[in-house]
Amino acid sequence: MAPVRGDGMRGLAVFISDIRNCKSKEAEIKRINKELANIRSKFKGDKTLDGYQKKKYVCKLLFIFLLGHDIDFGHMEAVNLLSSNKYSEKQIGYLFISVLVNTNSDLIKLIIQSIKNDLQSRNPIHVNLALQCIANIGSQDMAEAFSNEIPKLLVSGDTMDVVKQSAALCLLRLFRTCPDIIPGGEWTSRIIHLLNDQHMGVVTAATSLIDALVKKNPEEYKGCVSLAVSRLSRIVTASYTDLQDYTYYFVPAPWLSVKLLRLLQNYNPPTEDPGVRGRLNECLETILNKAQEPPKSKKVQHSNAKNAVLFEAINLIIHNDSEPSLLVRACNQLGQFLSNRETNLRYLALESMCHLATSEFSHEAVKKHQEVVILSMKMEKDVSVRQQAVDLLYAMCDRSNAEEIVQEMLNYLETADYSIREEMVLKVAILAEKYATDYTWYVDVILNLIRIAGDYVSEEVWYRVIQIVINREEVQGYAAKTVFEALQAPACHENMVKVGGYILGEFGNLIAGDSRSAPMVQFKLLHSKYHLCSSMTRALLLSTYIKFINLFPEIRGTIQDVFRQHSNLRSADAELQQRASEYLQLSIVASTDVLATVLEEMPSFPERESSILAVLKKKKPGRVPENAEIRETKSPVPNSHNNAHSNAQTNHTSSANNANASSDLLGLSTPPASQSGTLIDVLGDIYSTANGNSNVVNNSKKFVFKNNGVLFENDLLQIGVKSEFRQNLGRLGLYYGNKTQTALQNFVPTLQWSAEDALKLNVQIKAVEPTLEAGAQIQQLLTAECIDHYLGAPSIVISFRVSGGAPQKITVNLPLTINKFFEPTEMNAESFFARWRNLGGEQQRAQRVFKAQQPLDLPGARNKLTGFGMQLLDSIDPNPDNMVCAGIIHTQAHKVGCLLRLEPNKQAQMFRLTIRSSLEAVTQEICDLLVDQF
């Protein structure tokens, strides 16, 4: 290690050595704590501490912070150092502040004052220190404090070059915080003319600033284009000796070149002036020509810098998208890179080609490289490069090569990395739909997708294939035949069962003529999968069965038997039970005509953009390479027989709450056009809100107001709860009572609370014995710790099996809503109203008006509010009927004060509820918990 210039700090070096010599993590922490205690006592007690010592201790604190420990003192001492007249002390002060002070620190005013003094210094080194600090912190306060000084420093003729450089980037940083800081008018042209500065460093820094300014106000800064082109032209025609130290490994000014090329990408077209345009094209050609020259050095730095400029030039060419010859040359250049030795270049070439593929001028040129790209997808060692190859294949796909590309992607999918499978499935599905000339091919592709990568086929994908089959008459028979064959595989994916079930239910009749796929064979095939499937798929299959009764009256008896089996208690799932019994009734009571009308074929889906595309875009915002003709996507074509009858299932399932069945077959971003056509998706909502049975008592909602009592009860099981809360901690006892005459087996309660939510409310649960004997009761203990405010409440899923019966599953919300952590707060009218007014902001208040429960019960409401956990404050509101409350929610992170006012309107039998709190999310949640409860 070389001796370091400047002034070393021996104490610091010794301390760092000590830390490095620690044999264990514990020893290190011990040493650090000792040092922290020492520094703390020095800072507190020793008034004679000189600048050097302060500097040393501040530096030690900084080191400790960088090791990953929290530092909560020393800020004041660091700020003191700023006003030291010794540069070395000042510098350490600034460093500490840059690393450790956040923008809303109380100290910011003091810091700003010190910076002001240093900006006035005649020594440019001091000025730069101050500028760098502003750039590091870049707060709103700073933007306001320095909005005059910094622009002046930037354009003044007296300012030294080094200061100008810092001033430009400092201003850029403040502009990002506070866009109004930039003065307009004559300043504009003075800033633009920095592009002509003698000093390359100044130009480089200024170009970054101008790029940001142009983005906000392109018209005002338009003058920069011709200056930028001239500057670029001088650089690309310079020999590497011309620019001296701004040449980097034989490449003249690569940073400035790239910045200028970026700056020009803000305009399209970059300029109307043919002269400037011609010069720009010459520059771009020169850069492309240079790429063909033999390298001036074997060093990777040379090639990187040179290619950095080349790629940026290609970006500009793609952005302009107007010069066919440049586009094709760019494409050929990138094509060469596809087989370069450097992984980095292959990666970037694939990425850049994606953009070229979307230009009409270079699309064909890109396609010439198809084989190499397919090889990249298969052979590259790095998954991120393979991913780029997949993106490029997607982008270069058109009608002429779709079949080949889709086939290659399907082949690759069998061995593809798990991390990219889902996205590949979406891409294949989109391409297959878009370029299908023959829809039998499309059906084959999607069924292959399910076969190869069933787990990665999202709902949108299989919804879409059904939409398309329904809308295209010519493919329906083929689809029925193909799914029938696919279902014969011994192990087929559940998604295949869903598609198969749906399609056979609609079009099974088209293949029923063949004895190998006779009605009974179809039914038996589907039903053989029934027991292996999830409830949602089972529900879908039940719908298929009732459709079969309509299509094939001859197998009605068999199907009715199945319905009968599932309509009683043996079916664990309430929805399945209900479906089975209602379908059974329908098949018994309805005449053939009625049945035929109710179960008529699904009407065509309205045309709209594929929802799969929306999913893909959502997955990779801003990163989805456009497929060349992607905007045309508007299939499928509706077919001739448009029947307007509403469908059986929509009528039927109205018993379930499908009011918000918006995630429909038809698309994600667009609301459903009509209620008909939502067949499959309504099931999704049923399964997220279990327990609709009549003999079930589920009291979760009442537990917002109380802590003890019976939470849930049905014929098998009773669940009681006792709970207590203190500050941000809570303890719950759950009591499970077996009401039956036999033991409940495999009795497992599991907590449902996402990992993300658990960061806010941490719930620990103790395991219980897996067997609950007849008539017995067991207790389960839970502890909860509220760390931050949260929404909703965890629930518990109890699964068990009544001996000899089907498995049962019960979901119960736990009484762990946020209000449990309320501490009631007493206050007088004056302080109540002062707080009330303080919390008047838009985000702090929430108000709802709702109908009262009959009859309006004011004492009951008062009881509930007390049970809710807030302090009911009497004689505060002038109207004695109105109820006002105050409370504080305790979380580990913070305390949230909360005020409430509940105003009854006896005539209208309504309540108006107003909540105010310092946190918007809490305000809303409290409001939601209370609304409709009185």
Place this chain on the structure above:
Amino acid sequence: MLQFMLLFSRQGKLRLQKWYVAHSDKVKKKITRELITTILSRKPKMCSFLEWKDCTIVYKRYASLYFCCAIEQNDNELLTLEVIHRYVELLDKYFGSVCELDIIFNFEKAYFILDELLVGGEIQETSKKNVLKAIAAQDVLQEDEAADGALRDIGLL
């Protein structure tokens, strides 16, 4: 614009961190942990760029140290590699064959050099000579002060 730069060792120890966008300490720690694990698990011949959240990570290993930068999607990846290289060259020139220990013991110098190269996440000065000149000027100021102090201590000033 650079979002941040991290230097860490092959053992996963963070040696230097510079943030050009504001994050809470908690978030910074999380990002750091995630990136160190991700990058250390990559093989030597792999690509130096990876898509990560909504930015691109550019990294390179020099001896026992990894240098890792996060840039925005439109920024130039190859040139970011050279920002790293320029920084390494500057450290090397200043310390004379720099090694990890130099950066540990003189972390403040490493910061000062970085602040001359990059300001607010943008390159300020690409000339090696000019950066070294600026650092040398700082050192001269410090040495003068140190000399003054010593003279004052022995009563000569």
